Structures are given as C-alpha cells and as structure tokens.
Amino acid sequence: MTGYFIQAFIYLCAAVIAVPIAKRLGLGSVLGYLIAGVVIGPLTGLVGSETVTIQHFAEFGVVMMLFLVGLELDPRMLWGMRNKLIGLGGLQVTLSSLLIMAVCIMLGLSCSVSLAIGMVLSLSSTAIVLQTFQEKGLAKTEGGKSAFSVLLFQDIAVIPMLAFIPLLAMSELGGVGNAAVDDHQGTNDLVSHLPGWLYGLVVLGSIAVVIVGGHFLSRPLFRFIADTGLREMFTATALMLVIGISALMSLVGLSPALGTFLAGVVLANSEFRHELETDIEPFKGILLGLFFITVGASINFDLVASNAGIIFFAVFAIMIVKGLVLFLLARLFKVRRNDGWLLTLSLAQAGEFGFVLLSFTVQNNVIPQDVANILSPVVAITMFLTPILFIVFDKLVLKFYQAEEAEQPAEAIDEQGSVIIAGIGRFGQIVNRLLVANEIPTVVLDHSATVIDRVSRVNIKSWYGDASRPDLLHTAGIEDAKLLVVAIDDPVRALDMVRHVKEFHPHVSILARAFDRGHGYDLTHAGADIVVSETYYSALELGGEALKVLDVHPFKVEQMKAAYNKVEQESRQEICQEWHEGEADNRFTKSYLDLFLEIEKRLVSAIKRNRQDGHDTSGSGWTPPPKHYLDDFE
Amino acid sequence: MTQKVLILFAHPAQDQSEVNRPMFNTAFGIDGVTCIDLYARYPNHDIDVAAEQTRLRQHDVVIFLFPFYWYSTPAILKDWMDLVLEYNFAYGKQGTALKNKVLLPVISAGGEEKAYQEDGYNHFSLRELLRPLEQTANLCRMNFIAPFVIFGSRTAVEDHRLNDHLARWQQLLEALVEDRVDFEKAKQLEHLDTDFNGILL
Numbered sequence: 001m002t003g004y005f006i007q008a009f010i011y012l013c014a015a016v017i018a019v020p021i022a023k024r025l026g027l028g029s030v031l032g033y034l035i036a037g038v039v040i041g042p043l044t045g046l047v048g049s050e051t052v053t054i055q056h057f058a059e060f061g062v063v064m065m066l067f068l069v070g071l072e073l074d075p076r077m078l079w080g081m082r083n084k085l086i087g088l089g090g091l092q093v094t095l096s097s098l099l100i101m102a103v104c105i106m107l108g109l110s111c112s113v114s115l116a117i118g119m120v121l122s123l124s125s126t127a128i129v130l131q132t133f134q135e136k137g138l139a140k141t142e143g144g145k146s147a148f149s150v151l152l153f154q155d156i157a158v159i160p161m162l163a164f165i166p167l168l169a170m171s172e173l174g175g176v177g178n179a180a181v182d183d184h185q186g187t188n189d190l191v192s193h194l195p196g197w198l199y200g201l202v203v204l205g206s207i208a209v210v211i212v213g214g215h216f217l218s219r220p221l222f223r224f225i226a227d228t229g230l231r232e233m234f235t236a237t238a239l240m241l242v243i244g245i246s247a248l249m250s251l252v253g254l255s256p257a258l259g260t261f262l263a264g265v266v267l268a269n270s271e272f273r274h275e276l277e278t279d280i281e282p283f284k285g286i287l288l289g290l291f292f293i294t295v296g297a298s299i300n301f302d303l304v305a306s307n308a309g310i311i312f313f314a315v316f317a318i319m320i321v322k323g324l325v326l327f328l329l330a331r332l333f334k335v336r337r338n339d340g341w342l343l344t345l346s347l348a349q350a351g352e353f354g355f356v357l358l359s360f361t362v363q364n365n366v367i368p369q370d371v372a373n374i375l376s377p378v379v380a381i382t383m384f385l386t387p388i389l390f391i392v393f394d395k396l397v398l399k400f401y402q403a404e405e406a407e408q409p410a411e412a413i414d415e416q417g418s419v420i421i422a423g424i425g426r427f428g429q430i431v432n433r434l435l436v437a438n439e440i441p442t443v444v445l446d447h448s449a450t451v452i453d454r455v456s457r458v459n460i461k462s463w464y465g466d467a468s469r470p471d472l473l474h475t476a477g478i479e480d481a482k483l484l485v486v487a488i489d490d491p492v493r494a495l496d497m498v499r500h501v502k503e504f505h506p507h508v509s510i511l512a513r514a515f516d517r518g519h520g521y522d523l524t525h526a527g528a529d530i531v532v533s534e535t536y537y538s539a540l541e542l543g544g545e546a547l548k549v550l551d552v553h554p555f556k557v558e559q560m561k562a563a564y565n566k567v568e569q570e571s572r573q574e575i576c577q578e579w580h581e582g583e584a585d586n587r588f589t590k591s592y593l594d595l596f597l598e599i600e601k602r603l604v605s606a607i608k609r610n611r612q613d614g615h616d617t618s619g620s621g622w623t624p625p626p627k628h629y630l631d632d633f634e
Numbered sequence: 635m636t637q638k639v640l641i642l643f644a645h646p647a648q649d650q651s652e653v654n655r656p657m658f659n660t661a662f663g664i665d666g667v668t669c670i671d672l673y674a675r676y677p678n679h680d681i682d683v684a685a686e687q688t689r690l691r692q693h694d695v696v697i698f699l700f701p702f703y704w705y706s707t708p709a710i711l712k713d714w715m716d717l718v719l720e721y722n723f724a725y726g727k728q729g730t731a732l733k734n735k736v737l738l739p740v741i742s743a744g745g746e747e748k749a750y751q752e753d754g755y756n757h758f759s760l761r762e763l764l765r766p767l768e769q770t771a772n773l774c775r776m777n778f779i780a781p782f783v784i785f786g787s788r789t790a791v792e793d794h795r796l797n798d799h800l801a802r803w804q805q806l807l808e809a810l811v812e813d814r815v816d817f818e819k820a821k822q823l824e825h826l827d828t829d830f831n832g833i834l835l
Contacts, residue, residue: 562680625721632727 010047011054014040015289028135030128031387033289037296047297055294055355060246061287062127062352064280066155066257067242069130069148070264071273078265081149088146088333089153092347095325096122103317109371112168116366117375119161120358121318125351126151126257127288128386132346136390137479143342146335150326150347158255158353165357168366199253206252210245210259214266222272226449226464238279271452274445275465277475291352299380307374314378319385323348338393338401345389345397349382418443420476421485422467422497424455427513427534428487432460443476447488468493470500478505486512486528491519495526502527518587521579524572540564559621563606571599637813639667640693641740644700644711646673653742653787653796654701660800661699666811668693672710679713686718687731695736695810696776698767701787702743705756705763715770724774736817737771737778738810739764740803742787750785761824779815780823782806802830809834 014036022032040046078085097118104114129147130139138144218241225237242260249259267273304311323344330340358375361367367375419435421428424446435442444462446452452462465472467488478484484501486494498510512528514520516535523531540561547557575595582589641661645654661669668689676682690696700707707715722728743750743760750760760783771778782803790796806826809815814835823829 562678566680622716623720625726629721629726632725 007047007050010040011290011293015293019289028132028387028390029289030131030292031384033292034296034384034387037293038299039296040293041297042299042301051294051297055291055298058287058291058294059352059356060256061284061289061291063246063256063260064242064284065127065130065288067260067264068277068280068284069152070261070266071268071277073265074268075265081145081152084146084149084333085153088329089150089157091329091332092150092325093122093154093157095329096322099321099325100318103321113367113371116165116168116361117371119165120354120361120367120375121350121379122322123154123158123351123353123357124151124322124347125349125383125386126155127291127352128349128383129346131288132387132390136394138342141339141342142335143330143339143346146330146333146339146343147346150343152261154351154353155255155257155261158357159258161357162253162255162360165361165366166364168361169364202252203254206248206254206259207262209248210263211266214263218267218270218272222270222464223449223453226272231466234275235279238276239283242280271449271456271462272464274463274472274475278465278469278472281471281475295352295380295383299377299384303373304377304381311374311378311381314374315381315385318350318378318382319348338397341397342393345393346386348389349386350379351383354379418477418481419483419485420445420473420478420481421487422446423486423488423513424460424462425451425487425489428485429455429460431485431487436460443481445472445476468497468500470504473497473501478508481505481508483509483511486510486523491515495519495522498523498526498528518579521576524576525580536568560607564603567599567603567606571595571602575599635813636666636811637694638692639695639697639807639810640689641667641669641697641699642672642711642714643670644672644698644708644714646708646710648673651701652791653784653799654699656796656800657699657740657803660804661807664804664807664811667807672714676710679710681710681714681717683717683720686714687720687723690718690735691731693735695738696732697738697740699740700742702741702760706766719770719774730775732774732776735776736810737767737774737776739767739781741781741783742790743783743785744788745785747785759824777817777821779817779820780825780828782826802827805834806830 015033018036018039019029019032022035023029041048041051097115099118100121101111101114101118104117105111109117129151133139133144133147139148221237222234225233241263245259245263246256249256267276270276326344326347327340330336330343335343355376358367358372358379362369362372419440419442421432421435421442421444424432424444425448428444428446432442432444444455444460445465445467446455446462447464447466449464452464455462463476465476467473467476468490473484478501486497488494488497494512498512501508501510509530510528511530511532512523514523514531514533516533520531520533543564544557544561547560548554552560575592578589578592578595579587582592641658643654643658645651645658648655658669658671661667670689698707698711700711703709706712719725719732720729723731741760745754745756748754749756750758750763752758756763760781764781768778784790784795784799786793786795790799806815816833816835819829820826820833823833826833
C-alpha cells in the first residue's frame with residue numbers, strides 16, 4: 001500500500017509542479033505532463049517499470065474522452081460530417097500508411113512489416129489534439145472540425161486494422177497470430193474461440209445493446225437517480241455506464257473507446273448530457289494527464305541514445321510525410337488558410353493507438369521486437385513534439401493570417417452568442433419562449449428532472465443539472481455565451497452564481513430574477529447587469545387593473561404606471577447603496593427607512609402631477625395652454 | 635461658425651427600413667450632428683419632456699427624419715410635438731426657446747413625385763401636405779425650410795437611387811453644420827431637390 005501512495009504522490013506532484021509552469025510559459029498542459037513524465041522517469045528514475053501498466057490504465061482517459069466527444073455530437077451532426085469523415089479521414093489514413101510503407105521498404109524492411117508500420121504510424125493522437133483544441137478554443141474552427149473528422153475516422157479504423165494485422169503475420173517469427181483482440185484484454189476474451197458468423201453476431205448484438213440501452217433505458221435510470229438528489233450517485237452512475245460499456249466492448253474484442261463514443265452519441269440528445277459531461281470531465285482530465293506522464297516517463301533514453309540517428313530520422317520522416325499528406329488533403333478539401341495549417345500541424349504525429357497497435361503487432365509476430373523497441377520512442381517523441389507545433393501555429397501561422405485579416409472587412413458573425421437560462425420554472429420558461437420565438441438559441445438548465453420532463457412535453461429542450469455549479473456552466477458553454485438569465489428558485493445559489501460568473505466570465509451579461517427587494521439589491525451588488533423582481537411587474541400590472549376597475553381612465557392608468565416605474569428606477573441605485581451600508585443582519589436601518597419614505601413621497605408627487613387642473617408647469621403631460629392664452633397672439 | 639444639428643428619427647419598423655435606416659446611419663458619423671432614435675429611446679411613448687426640451691435648446695437645426703405615414707409623421711413624432719412643444723417653452727409669451735432655429739423635415743414618400751400634384755392621386759403637393767408642420771414651426775418662430783424628400787422610396791434600392799440620395803444627404807448635413815445653406819432660398823422651394831445645388835453656399 002505504502003508503495004502505491006509513494007508512486008501516486010510522485011506522479012501527482014510532478015504534474016502539479018510541471019503543468020502550471022508549462023501553462024504559464026504558454027506551452028499548454030499536454031507538454032507540461034510530458035515533461036513531468038520525462039523528469040520523473042528517464043531523468044531522475046523516480047518511477048520505472050510500472051509505467052507501462054499505468055499507461056494501460058490511463059488509456060481509459062482516452063475512452064472517457066471519446067465518450068465526451070460523442071456527447072457533443074448528435075447523430076445528425078455526425079451524418080452531416082460524413083463526407084469529411086470518410087473522404088478526409090479515409091484518405092489520410094490510406095495515403096499516410098502507404099507513404100510510410102514505401103519509406104520503410106526503401107529502408108530495406110519487408111512488405112508486410114512496412115505495411116504494419118505504416119498503419120501503426122498513420123494514426124494520430126486523439127488525446128493530445130482534442131485536449132489542446134479544447135484548451136485553445138480551436139474545436140469549433142474549420143480546421144478543428146476537419147482534424148476532428150480525421151481523428152474520428154482513425155479511431156474507427158483501428159478496428160479493421162486489428163482484424164487485418166494478424167493476416168500479415170510472418171511465419172519465420174513463429175506461431176500464428178491470435179484472433180483480433182486488443183492485447184491487454186486478451187485474458188478476459190470470451191469470443192476468440194467462436195466461429196466467424198457467431199462472432200459477428202455477438203459484436204452486432206453488443207453494439208445494439210449500447211444503442212438500444214442508451215436510447216431507451218438511460219432516461220428512466222437517470223431520472224430515478226436524479227430524483228434521489230444525491231450528486232455522487234449521479235457521478236457513480238455515469239462512471240458505471242462508461243466502465244460497463246468499456247467492459248462489454250473489451251469482452252467482444254471491440255475498442256472500448258469506440259463503444260463509449262457510440263454511447264456518447266446516443267446520449268447526445270439526452271437532457272442529462274451536460275450533467276454527464278460535468279461528472280466525467282474531471283476523471284478524464286486526470287487520467288489523460290496520467291497517460292501523458294507515462295508517455296514521457298516511458299521514453300527510454302539509453303535506447304534513444306544508442307539509436308539516435310535512426311530514431312530522429314524516423315521522427316522527422318513521419319512528421320514530414322504526415323504533414324505533407326495533410327497539407328495536400330487540406331487543399332483538396334478546401335480547408336483554407338490558417339485552418340489548413342491547423343489541420344496540417346495538429347495531426348502530424350503518431351498517437352496513443354500507435355502504442356496499442358505496436359504491442360499488438362509484436363504479439364502477432366508481425367513486427368519484430370527490436371523494430372518495435374525503436375518505434376515506441378519514435379511514437380512518443382512525435383507526440384512530444386505536437387505541442388511545439390501548436391506553438392508554431394499560434395506564433396507564426398495565426399499571426400501571419402491575423403495581420404492579413406485586419407485588412408478584410410469584418411465577416412458576418414455566423415454563430416450567434418448563445419443565451420444560457422438557468423431555471424426553467426414558472427419564470428425562466430416565459431423568458432425562454434420569448435427568446436426561442438425570436439429564433440435565438442438558448443441553453444436551458446434545471447435541477448429538477450420532473451420539470452425538465454414536463455417542459456420537454458411542450459418541446460422545450462432543457463438539460464438536467466445544478467446550474468449553480470461552475471463546471472456545469474462551463475459545459476453549457478458559458479465561455480461563448482452572451483447572456484446568462486438567472487431564474488433559479490434558490491436565492492442564495494442565484495447570488496453565488498452571479499458572483500462566480502461576474503468574476504470568471506465578465507463578458508457575459510447577467511439578467512437576474514430577484515425574489516424580493518433585498519435579494520434584488522444583493523444581486524445588483526453581486527454584479528448582475530439587470531435585475532427584475534419576480535413580483536414587481538405583475539403587481540404593477542394588477543395595480544393598474546385595480547385603478548381601471550375604480551373607473552380611472554385606462555390611458556391615465558398607463559401614465560401612472562409609467563410614473564411609478566420611473567420613480568422606482570430612478571431611486572434604485574440610491575436605495576441599493578443605502579441597503580448595503582446597513583449591517584448584514586439588520587438592513588432596515590433608520591437612514592434606509594428614511595430614504596424609503598422619501599421615495600414614497602416622490603412617488604405620490606409624480607403620480608399627482610397630472611391630476612391638477614389647468615396648466616401645470618411643474619410637470620409635463622398633454623397639458624393644454626392656460627385659459628385666455630390667445631391674448632398672447634393679439 | 636458651426637451649427638449644431640439635431641436629427642429626431644422616427645421609424646417604428648426599422649428592420650423593414652430600406653431608406654430611413656441607412657440615412658440615419660450615414661448621419662451618425664458626422665461631427666456636429668446629434669442622432670436620436672425616438673422609437674428606441676421611448677419604446678413605450680413615455681417621452682421625457684424635460685430632457686427633450688434641454689436637447690432642443692442646445693441645437694440650432696432640428697431635423698425630423700421619418701417615412702411619410704398617412705400624409706403626416708409617425709405617431710411618436712406627433713406625440714413628441716404634443717408633449718415637448720409646450721406653452722411658454724415653444725410658444726406663448728415666454729415661449730422663445732426655439733426662436734430662429736431651423737426645422738427641416740426629411741421624408742421618404744412611397745408615391746412618385748407626380749402623384750403629389752393637383753392632378754395626381756394625392757391631389758396636393760408634398761409641401762402643401764406638410765402645412766401643419768410648417769405652421770407649427772411658424773408658431774414656434776422657427777424657420778421652416780422645404781423638405782428633403784426621396785419619392786418612390788419603396789423601389790429606391792432596386793432602382794439604384796439610394797446611394798445618390800445618401801450622398802446628397804451627407805452633403806446637406808455637412809452644409810448645415812458648416813452653416814453653408816441659403817435658408818432664404820430653401821424656404822421658397824417645393825422640396826430641396828428642385829434646386830439642391832442652388833441652396834448650398
């Protein structure tokens with residue numbers, strides 16, 4: 001036990017030191033983790049042989065990441081991407097594989113080994129690239145979307161590769177390859193002995209379980225859990241789901257990453273999506289970080305040093321070949337300018353699936369062990385270089401195009417800043433309907449599964465979750481939002497939310513609903529841009545109706561309401577200030593009450609103003625000139 | 635001597651505006667011109683009379699920019715006049731606040747110019763139809779000058795007439811600011827385009 005603690009402490013300590021420094025230096029967190037790994041592994045030798053085991057465990061971070069990616073993509077979006085996915089992704093994998101294979105053949109390796117190496121190295125690092133995109137806000141750009149299509153295709157392509165590699169097995173390396181199974185799940189494999197047709201059936205069945213289960217069973221399950229109100233149960237359920245799918249996929253010999261991705265897509269339209277994202281996100285972050293550390297730690301410096309020439313040639317060749325292919329494809333698919341460069345630079349490395357395939361090929365006697373020993377650090381080093389390419393993109397490419405763009409007329413904003421509505425109860429839903437009727441996209445959050453269910457019956461799409469959680473606001477897209485409407489019932493949480501958003505996302509305008517006067521003052525003080533008391537306008541409206549019943553002329557009533565409102569708005573800042581000068585436990589100080597009475601007087605005089613006969617010079621209305629004014633014109 | 639120009643813009647459906655909105659936007663960039671969108675400022679017609687009167691005192695030229703609605707101004711401009719041009723502010727014994735200031739209506743009219751003639755379907759000229767405005771100005775002892783008009787405004791964009799109009803509008807505003815408009819001549823015209831270059835000094 002002690003040993004584990006010490007190991008865990010070393011890993012975490014390295015991350016805690018290296019990552020913030022790397023981020024501060026503008027290198028990005030991935031490079032930070034990689035450096036941390038190099039320091040604790042090959043440099044100081046604090047950790048050693050267990051890195052490979054930990055790496056397998058940490059690969060689960062990739063699985064979680066693909067689940068999250070799936071959650072972001074609903075099936076319609078996926079269908080919309082199909083051309084890029086198959087065209088761009090397919091060509092990238094094929095061309096990169098063939099070119100790398102050609103280089104290997106030129107170096108004197110046999111055809112089958114060269115092809116296997118080509119396939120292994122054609123894959124890029126989903127983990128590094130998506131993580132970096134997210135950090136730098138590049139995911140929504142044209143280049144980011146294209147890169148994502150390629151990564152997605154690669155992740156899918158792993159399956160046929162796993163099936164194909166055993167066929168390349170060379171008899172002189174001994175034995176016939178195993179069936180198409182992932183290396184480290186081999187022992188639990190239930191299907192390798194099955195005949196082909198039955199195996200196919202089992203695979204299809206498992207995929208069906210994920211899709212049908214996700215579609216029909218997840219909602220009642222999540223509702224049941226949400227109703228308990230225990231947040232940790234929701235987290236547990238989310239983890240259970242991801243781990244369960246991974247287990248199922250491993251059992252039938254499919255990639256767990258692909259299985260959870262599929263589950264994510266199925267759940268993308270679920271109202272629990274944002275909460276799921278929020279719950280899984282930290283696990284993904286930690287595990288991916290661990291994975292990057294192990295990549296750094298597993299670089300064998302002795303091996304690299306003794307084969308320095310060939311390794312650096314390989315690293316160089318891979319990045320050039322892949323970069324070239326991507327650059328040409330960017331041209332072909334009209335991904336232009338800085339987007340084309342982003343595609344080229346971001347995917348020019350080998351990826352974590354490379355490690356998986358590499359050990360698989362060795363196991364199946366396709367690639368000799370000594371070649372694999374050299375390729376393994378090559379993959380790691382290309383991954384290591386990726387964050388540096390991103391820096392090149394930031395410093396050179398973006399700068400170049402920005403300078404050029406400054407001279408072009410501003411393009412129309414294609415994506416309107418979204419509006420987040422926290423709380424879709426009796427208040428929030430009116431706001432939402434008004435906005436949606438004006439074709440303004442809104443993201444609605446509510447913590448009651450019952451309310452969500454009810455509003456979904458009238459076609460209001462909303463997400464389950466506690467809107468006052470900063471991380472849920474993050475997954476709801478607060479970074480890109482223009483407005484936040486705070487309409488949650490809990491006054492204290494509403495206040496916390498306003499404070500948090502004002503501090504961390506000052507660009508977002510906050511419109512808040514206040515429970516009463518005091519709450520309204522507090523919300524204003526906390527930084528809400530516009531505060532409306534939930535009862536104010538309805539009371540004003542009803543008061544107006546009362547006047548009408550009492551035979552006051554309807555137009556006169558409107559004027560009085562306007563006068564009332566004007567005095568209220570004008571005195572608002574003053575009384576808000578006074579309120580905050582009072583003690584927290586006694587806001588109703590004498591000076592506050594005095595001011596309140598003073599405002600009452602202003603109110604009365606404002607309303608009375610128009611009631612005087614003849615011409616009133618103190619105020620203005622549709623006042624006639626005084627009697628006998630015609631004498632002026634004699 | 636520069637003149638301070640105030641534009642009071644009244645258009646209740648600006649998302650459909652093809653002429654007035656671009657004119658208002660053109661005016662925004664010009665030094666010495668204050669642009670007030672009345673419907674934006676008072677969406678509930680709850681006009682702040684004191685503020686409007688103060689603003690009037692600070693300007694030399696007042697422009698009403700509006701689409702011609704039923705031979706008159708849009709409702710808010712009428713409301714504005716009813717409320718702001720008070721006794722002893724704009725008229726009456728002590729009502730000299732607007733004295734000698736200039737009032738200029740800038741109008742978009744849907745009909746062709748030939749419709750605004752005795753034998754046209756509107757029977758009266760535009761200048762005649764604007765008599766209530768003209769007399770309002772007279773009572774306030776302001777100088778009412780002939781309107782600056784675009785006729786056939788519904789097809790101005792398709793007919794490529796708008797850019798010309800906007801250019802002259804800008805020219806007119808700059809001349810007003812620089813006090814280069816011959817008001818005596820401008821008063822006599824049917825509308826300013828009948829002798830646009832003649833009124834510029």
